[in-house]
Amino acid sequence: QVQLVESGGGLVQPGGSLRLSCAASISAFSIHGMGWYRQAPGKQRELVATITSGGITDYADSVEGRFTISLDNAKNTVYLQMNSLKPEDTAVYYCNGMIGPDTYYENYWGQGTQVTVSS
Numbered sequence: 001q002v003q004l005v006e007s008g009g010g011l012v013q014p015g016g017s018l019r020l021s022c023a024a025s026i027s028a029f030s031i032h033g034m035g036w037y038r039q040a041p042g043k044q045r046e047l048v049a050t051i052t053s054g055g056i057t058d059y060a061d062s063v064e065g066r067f068t069i070s071l072d073n074a075k076n077t078v079y080l081q082m083n084s085l086k087p088e089d090t091a092v093y094y095c096n097g098m099i100g101p102d103t104y105y106e107n108y109w110g111q112g113t114q115v116t117v118s119s
Helices: none
Strands: 003-007 010-012 018-025 030-039 046-052 057-059 067-072 077-082 091-100 106-109 113-117
Touching: 003 091, 003 106, 018 030, 018 091, 018 113, 030 067, 030 077, 046 067, 046 077, 057 067, 077 091
Parallel strands: 010 113
Antiparallel strands: 003 018, 018 077, 030 046, 030 091, 046 057, 067 077, 091 106, 091 113
8 A cells, every 4th residue: 555645835935945745655665766746737747856766866957956856765755845936836746656566666646735936
């Protein structure tokens, strides 16, 4: 049984910061990697950032240098620190977990959390 619970979304002014959290409840399985995706109204879901269990990260060009993804393996929790937020960052942010036995993984998704950047 796998469950991802997100928190940390909200309303912030341009230039502000937010930190999103996603806690994964897992049993027997391992986390191969986790990530954040976002979907704005009328837009496709897009990759924001990913991190492997070994700490290798990947970022969308649009957030590179502003966002930082991190993974606390002990807590099975992934974070997304978002700084210098822009209105274009407004979206529903979804946590993704690549979770499964040590030989493969499946994708699990959080419920989504709204991030609104507006003055």
